[in-house]
Amino acid sequence: xxxxxxxxxxxxxxxxxxxxxxxxxxxSLVTIQTGILNGFTRSTGVLIDxxxxxxxxxxxxxxxxxxxxxxxxxxxxxxQQVAGVQRAEALLLxxxxxxxxxxxxxxxxxxxxxxxxxxxxxxxVMQGNLKALEQPYTVIVDETNLDSLNVNQxxxxxxxxxxxxxxxxxxxxxxxxASSNYLFTSLSNAKxxxxxxxxxxxxxxxxxxxxxxxxxxxxxxxxxxxxVQPTPLTATDAITYLLVKAKPGQNLQVLKQRLESALPDTHxxxxxxxATRTRNYWVQRxxxxxxxxxxxxxxxxxxxxxxxxxLYSSVADHLKEFAxxxxxxxxxxxxxxxxxxxxxxxxxxxxxxxLVLCMGLGAWTFATQGITILITPIAAxxxxxxxxxxxxxxxxxxxQR
Numbered sequence: 001x002x003x004x005x006x007x008x009x010x011x012x013x014x015x016x017x018x019x020x021x022x023x024x025x026x027x028s029l030v031t032i033q034t035g036i037l038n039g040f041t042r043s044t045g046v047l048i049d050x051x052x053x054x055x056x057x058x059x060x061x062x063x064x065x066x067x068x069x070x071x072x073x074x075x076x077x078x079x080q081q082v083a084g085v086q087r088a089e090a091l092l093l094x095x096x097x098x099x100x101x102x103x104x105x106x107x108x109x110x111x112x113x114x115x116x117x118x119x120x121x122x123x124x125v126m127q128g129n130l131k132a133l134e135q136p137y138t139v140i141v142d143e144t145n146l147d148s149l150n151v152n153q154x155x156x157x158x159x160x161x162x163x164x165x166x167x168x169x170x171x172x173x174x175x176x177x178a179s180s181n182y183l184f185t186s187l188s189n190a191k192x193x194x195x196x197x198x199x200x201x202x203x204x205x206x207x208x209x210x211x212x213x214x215x216x217x218x219x220x221x222x223x224x225x226x227x228v229q230p231t232p233l234t235a236t237d238a239i240t241y242l243l244v245k246a247k248p249g250q251n252l253q254v255l256k257q258r259l260e261s262a263l264p265d266t267h268x269x270x271x272x273x274x275a276t277r278t279r280n281y282w283v284q285r286x287x288x289x290x291x292x293x294x295x296x297x298x299x300x301x302x303x304x305x306x307x308x309x310x311l312y313s314s315v316a317d318h319l320k321e322f323a324x325x326x327x328x329x330x331x332x333x334x335x336x337x338x339x340x341x342x343x344x345x346x347x348x349x350x351x352x353x354x355l356v357l358c359m360g361l362g363a364w365t366f367a368t369q370g371i372t373i374l375i376t377p378i379a380a381x382x383x384x385x386x387x388x389x390x391x392x393x394x395x396x397x398x399x400q401r
Contacts, residue, residue, distance in 0.1 A: 004338050006345065019310035023350025024357070026303025027387050031358040033296040034379055037289060039362075039372030043176045044282045045275035047111070050174075053089075053119040053243035054252055056274040057259055060267045064281035065274075066093065066109065066179060070238035075263050077235070079242055082262050084250040089117045090233060091241040092187055094194045095180070099159040100150035107180040108149075108160065110139075112190025119243040123184075127154050128169020136230050137192070138168035139183040142175040144370025149181060160193050175370050178282055188230035191237060242266075300390055307346060308394035336399050343395035344388065351387045355380060 010016060048056070048065065057079065062068035079088040092112035099105050113120040115130040125140065132138055141149065151158060157166050160183075175182050185193075233239070242263075246255050256268035269277065283289040322335050355375070362373030 006342075015310060015313070019307060019346055020350050022306030022310070023303055023346060023387070023391070024354045026299045026306070026390065027351055027354035027383065028358055029299030029302070030296045030386060031354060031375060031379075031383050032361070032373060033292045033299065034383065035358060035362060035373035035375045036371075037283075037292040038374035038376065038379060040177050040288060040292075041279045041283055042374055043372060044178050045278045046174060046176065047120075047123070047182075048271060048275040048278065050122045051120050051243060051271060052122055052245065053271060054246040055244040055256060055259065056269045056271065057242035057244060057263060057266050058240075058269070058274075060265050062267065062277075064278040067281075068240060070240055071242070071263075071266060072235065073233045073237045073239045074235035075239070075242050075266070078262055079244055079259060082255075082258050084247055084255045084258060085244055086247045087118060087245040089114050089119045089243045090187060090239040091120060091243055092190045092194075092233075092238075093240040094190055096160045096193055098149055098165075098181065098183075101156070101158055102150055104150045106148055106150075108183050109180045110160075110190050110193055111182055111184050112187045113184070115186055119245055123171050123174045126170045126172050130169075132168035133184070133186045133189065135166075135168065137164050137189060138166050139185045139189070140169040140171055141167060141181065141183055142370060143170040143172055144175060144368075145181045146170075163193060165193075173366075173370075173372075177371060178286075186230070187233050191233060192230040244268075300386060303387075303390045304394050307343065307391050308397045310346075312397065339399055340392055340395045343391040347387045347391035350391075351384055355383070 045065070057071075057075070059069040059071055073090055076088050076090050079085055090113075092110075094110040094112070096108050096110060097105050098108045115121065115133040121130055126143060128140060130140070133140065146152060149158070151167060154167050154169060157164060159165060165183075171184065174184075244255075244259065246252060252270050256270070259268045260266055322338075325335060326332070358373065359375060362375060365371045365373055
């Protein structure tokens, strides 16, 4: 009976091509929406995943990686004294306005860490090296952000607020889709930029009874001695996170309780817990998961409608053949199996090229835009199941004929 299914499927090539185009569209829509959701979710926690810290300590009010309150830098030394802690390092997150050499501005997210440390230095540097961040006013950026920052290469200079900045290196696959452009720098540089950004570039005065502001922005290279010079963190400075490496064999849940007791108004998370909290925020509290899931659902419905129409027409065209088979004593289940086998063939023929197309599209978007369309083996298997369900479901509709 499989040969009958193949004959019915391939006897009308134009109709087959229309059906396969519909299935490919539906499968590609589901795959891309799922891949974007997976890639988006992964990107929001990629920095956490790549850290070498066993425990992340934050303010007790922390919502997700980029939405939290500061805590004193003195906690670094206090954490180092807690039993079971092997190493503790600070992480400082800040924001600012990037002004390119051509005067264009864009928002940025500064991430300050210890370039000589061990807990936040595992992301891959494609050009340059982390040691360069020890120089004043230097940053490393993701290579996909060069266009949005309006710069071209390592060595280019720009400004953050009123302070100069020089690109000292490029990294790859470190940018969150949900965030502003990430700029990696040293703790002292991040502190200087946070302090320097408090100075306005506007000269505002009361003139003729009206309050008027004039832009007094001036390009300040990193070597400018008048600029705010980077200074190391002090105990009274603010940091955003405290990264902790546990001693070998240490129970992380017990260590978390010790750290929370030693550091007031904080909460401790394992690396996995921190990543999960951040990802859940973006998927559940921002509606991203709902929107992308809705797109995938629409793809399934569209595919079912197209495949259902094609199979229904095919059954209508072969009613006499099916009637002849039943008159010969062929059971209904055999007739039904022919239609279902035809649907399964359509599912496979639509799924394979769609998956190849989406993987190629994913490689292109990552290389050019830094956006990951993540198609995991589990996701690919699930989409195959959805494709089969879509086509077999349509076959059951056609069987009613």
